[in-house]
Amino acid sequence: MTKAREGARPRLSRADRRAQLLSVAREMIRAEGADALTLGALADRAGITKPVAYEHFGDRPGLFAALYRQFDERQDASLEAALASARPDAEGVIDVIAASYIACARAEGVEMAGVVAALQGTPVLARMRHESVASYAERCRAALARVVGAENIDPIVLEAAFASADVLAGAVLASRIDEADAHDTLVRILLASIGK
Numbered sequence: 001m002t003k004a005r006e007g008a009r010p011r012l013s014r015a016d017r018r019a020q021l022l023s024v025a026r027e028m029i030r031a032e033g034a035d036a037l038t039l040g041a042l043a044d045r046a047g048i049t050k051p052v053a054y055e056h057f058g059d060r061p062g063l064f065a066a067l068y069r070q071f072d073e074r075q076d077a078s079l080e081a082a083l084a085s086a087r088p089d090a091e092g093v094i095d096v097i098a099a100s101y102i103a104c105a106r107a108e109g110v111e112m113a114g115v116v117a118a119l120q121g122t123p124v125l126a127r128m129r130h131e132s133v134a135s136y137a138e139r140c141r142a143a144l145a146r147v148v149g150a151e152n153i154d155p156i157v158l159e160a161a162f163a164s165a166d167v168l169a170g171a172v173l174a175s176r177i178d179e180a181d182a183h184d185t186l187v188r189i190l191l192a193s194i195g196k
Helices: 014-032 039-046 050-057 060-084 090-108 110-119 123-148 155-173 179-193
Strands: none
Touching (some): 014 039, 014 050, 014 060, 039 050, 060 090, 060 110, 060 123, 090 123, 155 179
8 A cells, every 4th residue: 555645635535526526516607607617617626637527427418417406405405304394284384385495596596597597408407407396396296285185286386386486586696586575475476376
């Protein structure tokens, strides 16, 4: 076994390197916008070779897909935590769904808007985004069905409510509306989506 060179950085595990690259990619989007994010620029910024970046993501759409999946996982975790603390009535469930959605959008920041915009440019990635929204809406529908009955919820109307939630989240990030007003508006939209 050879001794590591003094001053050399320790080699990261594959999972740790991937997490590092995703973190650096988010920083780059925040600072320079999504258009500036390429695998070559990411490799330079992370202090690795381009082949390592390509090995992790395959290509630029693969990088954006990984960033979106990471966002999706955080949003799912936020929703599950929120639902665990919800009052067992329609207003209680909707209140935590709205709060979770807006808070997650705020936490993910403007860099996620760049990722979402990049997703729309590729049919495969646009489909991934659509499936993610449908899955999120289904989890919300299931939570609401437990308190209002499944027959009172139209899945397409609920998906439309989450399209409105995206607009509200974007308005919060652009400082056009504050979080409290966005939350209250989303609560009203979600209540209307179940006929309340």
